[in-house]
Amino acid sequence: MNNKKKFALIAALSLGLVMTACQNNTSKDNPSNEPSVTQSSKKEDKSSTSKEDNKSNKDKDEKEGEKKTEVSLSDWEGEWNDMGGYLDKKEIQPAFKTLAENEKIDENGAKENYLKKRHCDFGGLRIKGDEVEFLNDFPDKNPELKGKGVYKFVGKQEVEHGGYKMEWDIFEAKNEDAPYKYLLMMPIHGEESLTHFHMRYGDDKDKLLQEEGWYPTFVKPSTTDQQIIDEITE
Structure with missing residues (x-):
């Protein structure tokens, strides 16, 4: 084989190796791109x-x-008696003697403090939906209507009293002729002894929240004198 043929064969073999290497590299660079x-x-x-x-x-x-x-005002729906309407009953008076002994003060002072704590300007409530009727006596005593209002829930406020934290649900009147612009309500509780709730009412929300020692209290019409006595003396 002459030199020209040898160079041609070597060139052909070299070109084939280069092409194969290029193909392999391409395959490795993108073996499975998809x-x-x-x-x-x-x-x-x-x-x-x-x-x-x-x-x-x-x-x-x-x-x-x-x-x-x-919160909805309907959570308190029903008829309610003001607890203050029981406190002058003859049957209740022995409770104030026990209260005085517990607090180590005289009986008159004990009763005066308790009446102030529970003071309310109306005798009962009727609550239906978001409407409240304020009555001058217990609902089952054919009372007069002192006023009524439609109220909407506007928020909650936590306060501290005697080392305990309490939460008021705040309602604001929707009608201008409502007797009170704001109602502060606590949830119904005491079902195991005396079902009741506390409420405050007035036109100055901040003042109501800051009030100390004033808790108008409302109980079911079926409440007994003994339940009231137990609540006073507990």
């Missing part, structure tokens, strides 16, 4: 869906939280 892109897209879709689910759950939790904090 599947890789698809996998990335799936991750992005999954991440996007997860974010949307989290946002949806957060919105749901916020709405449920709003429902839990929302």
Whole structure:
């Protein structure tokens, strides 16, 4: 074989090796570009869906939280007697002697303090929906209507009294002729002994919240004298 043929054969073999190497390198550089892109897209879709689910759950939790904090005046719906209407009854008077002994003060002072604590300017309530009727006596005694108002819930306020934290639900009158602009209500409690709730009323919300020692109290018409006595002497 002459030199020209040898050089031609070597050149051909060299070119073939180069082409093969180029093809292999191309395959390694992008062996599976398409599947890789698809996998990335799936991750992005999954991440996007997860974010949307989290946002949806957060919105749901916020709405449920709003429902839990929302209060309706209908929670107190029914007829209620002012506790003060019982306190001058003959049957109740022995309770003030016990109260005086417990507080280590004289009986007259004990009764005076307690009457001041429970003082109320009306004798009973009728609550239906968001409307309150203020009565001059117990609802079952054919009372006169002293006034009425439609009230909306406007918020809660936590206060401290005697080392304890209490929370008032605040309602504001929607009608201008309501006898009181604001009502402060505590939840109904004491079902195991005396079902009752405390309420404050007036036109100055801040003053009502800051008031010390004034808790008008309302009880069910079925309340007995003994339940009132137990409440005074507890």
